[in-house]
Amino acid sequence: MTTKPSLAALAPLRPRMFRHDENGEPVGLVAGRCVGCGRVTFPARAACSHCHPGTPVEDYFLSTHGVIYAATTIHLPSALGHPAPYSYGYVELTEDHTRIFAPLLGPKGRPFCVGEPVQLVFFEIQAKAIDGTLGYGFAVEDNPS
Amino acid sequence: MTHLAPNNPFIAGVGMTAFGKHKNRSLIDLGVEAVQDAIEDAGVIPREIQAAYCGSAMAALVQKETGVGQSVLMQLGIGRIPVVNVENACATGATALHLAWRDVAWGIHDVVLAFGVDKAVMPKGTVLEAGTAQFEAQLGDIFPGTFALIANRHMTTYGTTLEQMAQVSVKNHDNGALNPKAQFNKPVTLDEVLSSPMIADPLTLFSCCPNSDGAAAAIVCSREWMKARAAEGIEIAASVLASGDYEPQRDMTYWESELYCARSAYAAAGISPRDVDLVEVHDAFTISEIVHCETLGFCARGEGGAFVANGETALTGSIPINPSGGLLARGHPPGASGLAQIYEIVQQLRGNAGNRQIGWAEIGLAQIMGGNKGNDAQACAVHILRKAPT
Numbered sequence: 280m281t282t283k284p285s286l287a288a289l290a291p292l293r294p295r296m297f298r299h300d301e302n303g304e305p306v307g308l309v310a311g312r313c314v315g316c317g318r319v320t321f322p323a324r325a326a327c328s329h330c331h332p333g334t335p336v337e338d339y340f341l342s343t344h345g346v347i348y349a350a351t352t353i354h355l356p357s358a359l360g361h362p363a364p365y366s367y368g369y370v371e372l373t374e375d376h377t378r379i380f381a382p383l384l385g386p387k388g389r390p391f392c393v394g395e396p397v398q399l400v401f402f403e404i405q406a407k408a409i410d411g412t413l414g415y416g417f418a419v420e421d422n423p424s
Numbered sequence: 425m426t427h428l429a430p431n432n433p434f435i436a437g438v439g440m441t442a443f444g445k446h447k448n449r450s451l452i453d454l455g456v457e458a459v460q461d462a463i464e465d466a467g468v469i470p471r472e473i474q475a476a477y478c479g480s481a482m483a484a485l486v487q488k489e490t491g492v493g494q495s496v497l498m499q500l501g502i503g504r505i506p507v508v509n510v511e512n513a514c515a516t517g518a519t520a521l522h523l524a525w526r527d528v529a530w531g532i533h534d535v536v537l538a539f540g541v542d543k544a545v546m547p548k549g550t551v552l553e554a555g556t557a558q559f560e561a562q563l564g565d566i567f568p569g570t571f572a573l574i575a576n577r578h579m580t581t582y583g584t585t586l587e588q589m590a591q592v593s594v595k596n597h598d599n600g601a602l603n604p605k606a607q608f609n610k611p612v613t614l615d616e617v618l619s620s621p622m623i624a625d626p627l628t629l630f631s632c633c634p635n636s637d638g639a640a641a642a643i644v645c646s647r648e649w650m651k652a653r654a655a656e657g658i659e660i661a662a663s664v665l666a667s668g669d670y671e672p673q674r675d676m677t678y679w680e681s682e683l684y685c686a687r688s689a690y691a692a693a694g695i696s697p698r699d700v701d702l703v704e705v706h707d708a709f710t711i712s713e714i715v716h717c718e719t720l721g722f723c724a725r726g727e728g729g730a731f732v733a734n735g736e737t738a739l740t741g742s743i744p745i746n747p748s749g750g751l752l753a754r755g756h757p758p759g760a761s762g763l764a765q766i767y768e769i770v771q772q773l774r775g776n777a778g779n780r781q782i783g784w785a786e787i788g789l790a791q792i793m794g795g796n797k798g799n800d801a802q803a804c805a806v807h808i809l810r811k812a813p814t
Contacts, residue, residue, distance in 0.1 A: 293559055320672060320798075322559065328670070349580075349676060351572035352625040353564065358551040361564040368573055369676070369799075377672045378799070380560045393580045409562055416563070 289413035312339035319377040343399040345370040350391035360407030382416035427692040429529030436645040437466025443638035443755035444607035455496035455541040458639035466643040474533035479516035479540035481758035513794025518762025518805035524644040525663040539641035542757035571709035572624035588729030590617035592710040600753025602780035607755030631710040636755030640763035651814035659812035661693035668800025681804035689806040697721030701785035704765035706792040707750040765790040
């Protein structure tokens with residue numbers, strides 16, 4: 280069994296975006312859930328757009344499995360220096376009744392399909408301008424990276 | 425909220441520079457040219473201008489220049505009046521126009537200048553850094569990618585094809601070839617669009633608009649001011665600006681903000697999509713124009729690809745879209761594009777559009793949008809212009 284490199288020392292992409300275990304390793308994503316109507320937004324918003332002002336939005340741990348809603352592969356490096364090619368899209372988290380933006384990971388050159396099951400992974404963001412940052416993504420389930 | 429103006433303002437005059445690469449000209453210089461052009465076109469004396477809105481989406485970021493509006497107007501000897509600098513991503517120019525419309529519609533001023541300017545051409549090998557502080561961008565999101573995802577959903581849901589999307593670029597380059605102010609004056613073939621380098625799958629290089637340098641301007645005036653000068657003019661029959669709904673699970677094959685703007689604008693103008701003679705839309709990427717055809721009501725949801733491929737949106741089609749060449753061929757300085765759309769519609773309504781004149785036209789619609797957040801555009805604007813007696 281191989282041990283994964285530790286991600287505990289990385290700076291989180293956003294404060295309060297990640298849930299960590301006792302060793303500081305990321306284990307989940309923290310969204311916001313409206314106490315009034317149950318709507319889930321990620322990252323958490325300050326208030327629910329559907330409910331009475333002042334209705335609290337509580338921390339909510341997103342499920343770690345979803346399906347691809349939309350996907351694209353980018354063929355030129357980003358302004359921040361993400362090396363091409365790389366992929367991202369939106370992942371439908373059926374259990375949470377929400378959909379989130381996410382990098383998509385899988386074997387090189389393999390296209391991502393709408394409806395395909397994916398699972399949450401964590402990694403150091405590969406972009407020169409924001410070195411040492413903890414990011415998240417979703418990997419195809421037949422080959423989690 | 426009302427979108428009904430107590431008094432519909434008029435467009436007294438418009439101006440614009442050529443769009444493209446203006447390596448040896450400053451931002452201020454471009455702004456001056458467009459404003460001077462509009463002042464001459466309107467026949468307005470500079471001291472009659474009572475307020476001004478200047479749009480620039482990139483100046484603070486790229487040129488490190490702030491207060492662009494005041495700097496341009498100082499060159500033209502226009503001081504003292506309130507000048508507000510506006511930033512609303514790609515909808516910046518349309519936002520400046522909307523603010524001028526408000527001032528005149530509610531009787532605060534009689535003559536207001538709206539202009540927009542940007543120099544967005546980047547040195548070879550560098551990319552615009554707009555919006556890179558957003559978490560999505562830090563995870564790799566770039567503008568073409570956002571639209572690629574919409575294309576992905578549109579293809580999956582409705583069977584829209586690569587060829588249908590590429591046809592938007594072919595048609596807009598054909599129109600751009602007839603527009604002396606357009607950045608690209610050369611037609612492209614379907615094959616050239618499809619085989620150009622892949623940017624964000626399925627969008628290729630020629631499926632994406634360029635970053636451009638340029639400026640555009642419009643002078644908005646009251647009916648009374650217009651009446652003293654002409655028996656007929658171009659009325660702003662509707663001006664609607666909205667932000668997104670940011671619903672995480674909304675159908676991504678359209679923008680809710682655009683649907684809202686379209687419905688509100690048609691209602692304010694008292695018209696339906698069938699009454700519109702020509703349209704300028706935000707074709708930053710080919711898929712966008714297909715979605716706009718649907719959302720603005722020119723064809724049914726899901727049928728935009730076939731609608732474009734059948735030639736309905738060509739200069740000779742049932743509803744010409746982007747006769748100017750659109751963002752894809754005219755070019756896209758984000759601060760100016762919304763006003764360049766107005767420039768084109770005014771030329772068409774006046775019958776002054778030269779080789780790309782669509783024939784007799786009474787009503788034109790301009791749609792533009794900017795930014796992307798939480799599954800919707802951050803800003804969307806729809807303007808309806810109509811020939812009307814003063």
